[in-house]
Each structure stands twice: as structure tokens, then as C-alpha cells.
Amino acid sequence: MTSNELIFQSTDLAQRRTEFLHAARSGMARLRDKDGTSLVMLPEQQLHLLEELRKWSSVHLRLERMLRRPDFRPTVQNLGDLAWLRVFDCEDLREFAAELNEALVAADSDNSTMPLDGCLKAWRTTARQLEDPLRRSVLLDKGLDLVDAERPE
Incomplete structure (x- = not known):
């Protein structure tokens, strides 16, 4: 037994x-x-993993449902507790949902929240950067002409 x-x-x-x-x-x-x-x-760590997997699996399913609606627009109201994602367009949100799914599978497989924590931290960091108008214009400007800087003498 x-x-x-x-x-x-x-x-x-x-x-x-x-x-x-x-x-x-x-x-x-x-x-x-x-x-x-x-x-x-x-062990408490195992309980924490199960709680995080439950929470973020539910979030993932809800986001996937929203993204399937043709009239969906990412606003604070319709994102709810995911309002920190409001700076992203639908294409970016689909990418987030795909990465979140991969992180959930990896976290379950690894028996650790590290993959999930890493995914969420990266997306939250990017969201904070995009909230600043100057950073947003620099990050998203596809026509930006960058040149190498010369080393000062």
C-alpha cells in the first residue's frame, strides 16, 4: 500500500x-x-502551486473566451482583474494567452510556480513600460532609425 x-x-x-x-x-x-x-x-508549497494553477487556469479560460468574441476590445471594464493588460491590443493578448498556457503546463510539469511567475512578471513589466507614452512610442515605433553610437575617446 x-x-x-x-x-x-x-x-x-x-x-x-x-x-x-x-x-x-x-x-x-x-x-x-x-x-x-x-x-x-x-506541504504548503504544493498547496500554493495548486492554488496558483487553479487561479491562472481560470483566468486563461476567461481570457480565451473573451478573445473569441468578435466585438472584444481590451478595456479596464471588460478585463476586470486583468486590467493591467489594457495596454495591449487583441493580437498581443492572444500571444499572452498562448504564453500563459505554456507557463501553466510547464508549472504543472515542473511542480513549481517558477515558469508561471516568470511569464507573469515579464508581461507585467512590459505593460508598465507601455503605460508611459514616451516609452510606448520608442518601443512600438517600427520606423525608428537607430544607429550605433561611437565609443567616446
Whole structure:
């Protein structure tokens, strides 16, 4: 019987607490309460990962639905808690949704929020830069004629 199949009883907490804690540290410990309620103990980092995957998967699905609407325009009102994305056009939002999907798959596969955190940080940083009109014009000006600077003597 693996530790995931083993179900402890509430009375086991006094007699087998070391085994229960070992199972929890190893990934998950199941406990059946006296009233039949099933409880689970797992490392906090694992819970955080599950919460982030749930939250951002929901956000991803909602954004994908919005982007499928032909009349969709990225405004503060229709983006809601994603209002920080308002500086992007629909094409950029589709790119964000694709990258978010990849980050979710990688985070789940790696059992870590790092890919997701990195994706969100990069997009938020870009959004902050685009909010400044001067930076926006420099970043988005396709006809900008840049030349190499010479090293000062």
C-alpha cells in the first residue's frame, strides 16, 4: 500500500503521528475524521502551486473566451482583474494567452510556480513600460532609425 492509498484515522494522530507527518512531507497524508470527513495534509508549497494553477487556469479560460468574441476590445471594464493588460491590443493578448498556457503546463510539469511567475512578471513589466507614452512610442515605433553610437575617446 502506497502512502497515497493509506488513510489514517483521527486516533492515529496520537499513536502514528510520525508516520502521518512523514506521509505529509512525502506529498500527501489522508485522514478520515470521526464524522467521515476526508482531510488531506500536504506541504504548503504544493498547496500554493495548486492554488496558483487553479487561479491562472481560470483566468486563461476567461481570457480565451473573451478573445473569441468578435466585438472584444481590451478595456479596464471588460478585463476586470486583468486590467493591467489594457495596454495591449487583441493580437498581443492572444500571444499572452498562448504564453500563459505554456507557463501553466510547464508549472504543472515542473511542480513549481517558477515558469508561471516568470511569464507573469515579464508581461507585467512590459505593460508598465507601455503605460508611459514616451516609452510606448520608442518601443512600438517600427520606423525608428537607430544607429550605433561611437565609443567616446
